[in-house]
Amino acid sequence: MSQSASFIPTRAAALARLEEFLSVAGRYAADRNYVREGHTNVSRLSPWVQKRLLLESEVVAAARARWSFPAVEKFVQEVYWRTYWKGWLEQRPAAWSRWQECVPRLRASLHAEQLLALEAALAGKTGIAGFDAWAQELVATGYLHNHARMWFASIWIFTFRLPWELGAAFFMEHLLDGDVASNTLSWRWVAGLQTPGKTYVARADNIAFYTDGQHAPEAGQLASAQIAIKEEPLPKVALWTEDAAQVxxxxxxxxxxxxxxxxxxxxxxxxxxxxxxxxxxxAWPKGIVERAGWSEKVAAWTQAAVRDGATQAGRHFGAEVSLEETSNLPVSLVEWAKQNRLQAVVAYRPFVGSWLAEALALEAALSAAGIPLIWRRRAWDAELFPHATRGYFPFWERIKSFG
Ligand SMILES: Cc1cc2nc3c(=O)[nH]c(=O)nc-3n(C[C@H](O)[C@H](O)[C@H](O)COP(=O)(O)OP(=O)(O)OC[C@H]3O[C@@H](n4cnc5c(N)ncnc54)[C@H](O)[C@@H]3O)c2cc1C
Known part of the structure; x- marks a missing residue:
């Protein structure tokens, strides 16, 4: 079975993969940095977790139920990285909006040499061992191991000197787990923007070691020095919180x-x-595919995941499910709400990113029709996000005793 075929967009497939991974979760801390065929040493749960077909709380609880805390602490820490990035971005949404806004401008302003470098990088034809294989693996499977993502981003930024923003867009286009918080902020972290002055520079010997020699670029092929990337400080905004009376x-x-x-x-x-x-x-808002910059494969996977979630929601609530494709989500939802004579609509509030933009337009249209859209936020997010203010380790120290 190919790796992409194993990412079936259903909750049942997520639970099956979780069960399979649990048997080796206790070895995660020792093995996780190795990038090996099939990636059996990591969970590969991210596409499902990103869509919340599987919840972070379920993954953490399952790992802790099967193993002692010290045995799975590293794995649990990694799951919380996702929450940390999301909480951080909720408080500095400009990190995403600036990135989104500059991608088309950067694409249009590349000079000839950069264009050639970009084409080679996207096609996996740079001649750098590892990098080319990962570019191709990403497009073919929609997944990359974390260490490969770090090496890839570093080589993109420091060796090819391509804008990090275009690398982040390439990842968002092809990753099945593409997440505006984890992706944008991880690229910023490699580039030295998240922890000012601290970049991640990939080393040839590190790549050879952690790929068991499968990829051994020559040391001279990779940039050994960082370049300083600067930006205007990001404004901090208050976290969105639920309206208790509405709830x-x-x-x-x-x-x-x-x-x-x-x-x-x-x-x-x-x-x-x-x-x-x-x-x-x-309903599937067709325009989101272009706005989010997804490949056809990511769009199809995401839509199928929505269908699976909807089927389960319909069954759970004993309610009729509407799954139409629409080019105008607000209009379609207002019509649906009226047809069903709904008094109010409830939803989890999307996070900073493309779905939130859809959500806000929807909220305005329903409100104009006299139907309130009531937002909820999971307690997991509401309790943890406020702690994502500085670096990850202060966050972890504060939250590791929760739950
Ligand atoms: C440049 C770059 C871009 C990235 N883009 C994304 C992205 O778009 N979406 C995404 O989910 N992750 C992203 N990551 C984080 C990480 O690489 C993936 O979450 C992880 O590789 C997914 O594989 P896995 O499920 O096997 O992870 P495991 O190692 O098995 O970890 C378990 C879970 O923890 C979470 N997790 C693990 N590591 C991280 C991390 N460093 N940051 C945030 N969450 C983490 C994921 O939900 C993952 O499923 C990126 C990392 C880098 C360096």
Missing amino acids: TSLVGYERLGLWLHAEDLAVATGELAGLKIHAVNA
Whole structure:
């Protein structure tokens, strides 16, 4: 079975992969940095976790139930990295909006030599062992091991001297787990923007060692020095929080609708699970594919994941599910809400990124039709995000005793 075939966009496949990984989770700390065929030493759960077909809380609980905490601490820490990045970006959304805004401008302004370097990098034809294989693996499978992502980003930025923003766009185009927080902020971390003055410079001997010699670039092929990348400071904004009165009002609605989107698909578990839902809408906003910059494969995977989440939500709530494709999500949802005579619609609030842009347009249209859209945020996020203010390790120290 090819690696991409093993990423089946269903919760059942996620649970099966989690179960398989649990048997080796205790060896994760020792093995995780090796980049090996099949990537059996890491969980490969990220595409499902990113769509929340599988929850971070479920992954952590399963690992801790099977192993002692010291045995899986490193793995648990990695799961929380995702939460840390998301909480950090919620408080500095300009890190995403600036990136999104500059990608087309940067693409248009590359000079001839950079264009050649870009074409070679995207096609995996640079002649640098490892880099070329990872470029091809990413496009073919939609997945890359974390260490390969770090080496790839470093070579992109410091050896080819290509803008990090275009590398991040290449990843967002092809990763099945593409996540605006983890991706944008990890690229910024490699480039030295997250921890000013601290870059990640890939070394040839490190690549050869952690690929068991499969990829052995010559030391002279890789840049050994960093370049200083500067930016204007990012403004900090207050975290969005739930409206307690609206949340309390949810149980009073006789006809409540649920909007389902690809940032939180396991609605049968958690804050929304106990609500009485009359109808579920998981319409697919066709324009998001271009706005988010996804390849056809990522778009198809994401849409199939939404379908799976919607099927389960329909079954859980005993509600009819609408799955239409639409070029105008706000108009379609208002129509659906009216047809179902809904008094209100509830949804998990998407995080900073393309789905939030859809969500805000939707909220405005429903509000204009006199139908409130009530946002929820999982307790996991609400409790942890406020701690993502400085670096990861202060975050980890504060939150590791939670739950
Ligand atoms: C340049 C770059 C870009 C990245 N882009 C993304 C992205 O778009 N989406 C994404 O989910 N991750 C991204 N990561 C983080 C990390 O590489 C992936 O989460 C991880 O490789 C996924 O594989 P896995 O599920 O086998 O991870 P495991 O090692 O098995 O980890 C378990 C889970 O923890 C989380 N996790 C692990 N490491 C990290 C990390 N460093 N940052 C955030 N979460 C982590 C993921 O949810 C993962 O599924 C990026 C890292 C780099 C260096």
